[in-house]
Amino acid sequence: MADSDTELAKDEESDEALDARPKWELTPRQQLRVAQFRRLKGNAQLREKRPQEAFTFYKNALFMVEFDEDFEEADVALEEVHAERVKCLANLAAAALSALAETGDNPSEDNFAGKAKRYSQRALKLNPADARVWFRRGRAELLLGDPDAALRSFAEANRLSPQDPEVRRCLQEVQATVQSARTAQRQVERTMAKAAVAEAPKAAAKPAAPRLGFSPKDKFLRGQWLH
Structure with missing residues (x-):
């Protein structure tokens, strides 16, 4: 059989x-x-x-298209490879979020929550215009306790897909959460500032500490005892 016939036979193999x-x-x-x-x-x-079974399939799929060097001298355009890689990464993020809900684990960088964030970030490096991936990254960031980052991700998802009601709902909820947290922080800062002002006269009434009279030749001033 000729080489071309061999290649044709290979191409005709089932998936x-x-x-x-x-x-x-x-x-x-x-x-x-x-x-x-x-x-x-x-x-x-x-x-x-x-979702956990899906996650395994997606990881095995990604293994086939993870490295550009496997395709550099082939008849496959890198654009095709990157498009498939983005799909695998995006679906890994989706499966990770679902798997986290299934396991009931507390979100952390070491479990499915962290994986969802990292796979989303990798997908966005290749295609930053995918609203679904921004949304998944926002969900992961929110689960990991970073509402400010989640707000930025949801805002970008909403910019790319302004008609999506789920994206808009999550964006509004996180906006309210972040605004509430900032208001509470400002209240704490004002309370602390008032307390500091109230304590100021007491601090001024304390006698000044006596001067120790070190000379420029002392080791303290020459830096020999610095930590």
Whole structure:
């Protein structure tokens, strides 16, 4: 069989057959096909409310398209690879958020909440115009206790998708939360300032500390005892 016939036979293999083969045996085009196949399998798992299984499929899909150097001398445009990578990263963030809700764990940088934020950030580096990914990053940041960052993410999601009611609702809720926190902080600062003013006369009434009379030659002033 000629080489061209061999390549044609490889291209005609089913997605299931390609998925069963190790990455190093696949052509770049086949790697892209397997990534798409695994991502769609992950989508099916997520629709069936199995986020942790979906997360695994998405990670395995990302493995196929994670490195540009695998495609530099291939007949696959890097734009195609990046587009698939963004989809995998975005779906990883979505699955991570759902998995966190399923496990009931307290959000932290070390569990699914942190993973959702990091995968969102990676996706946005490749495509900063995806409102859904900004929204997922905002949700992760809010879960991680950073409402100011979440506000910026939700605001960007709302700018990109102003007609989305869920984005608008989350943005308004976080705006109210941040405004309330800032108001409370200003109240604390005013209270502390008043207390400081009230204590000022007492502080002024204290006798001045005696001068110790160190000369310029003392070790304290020459810096030999600095920590």
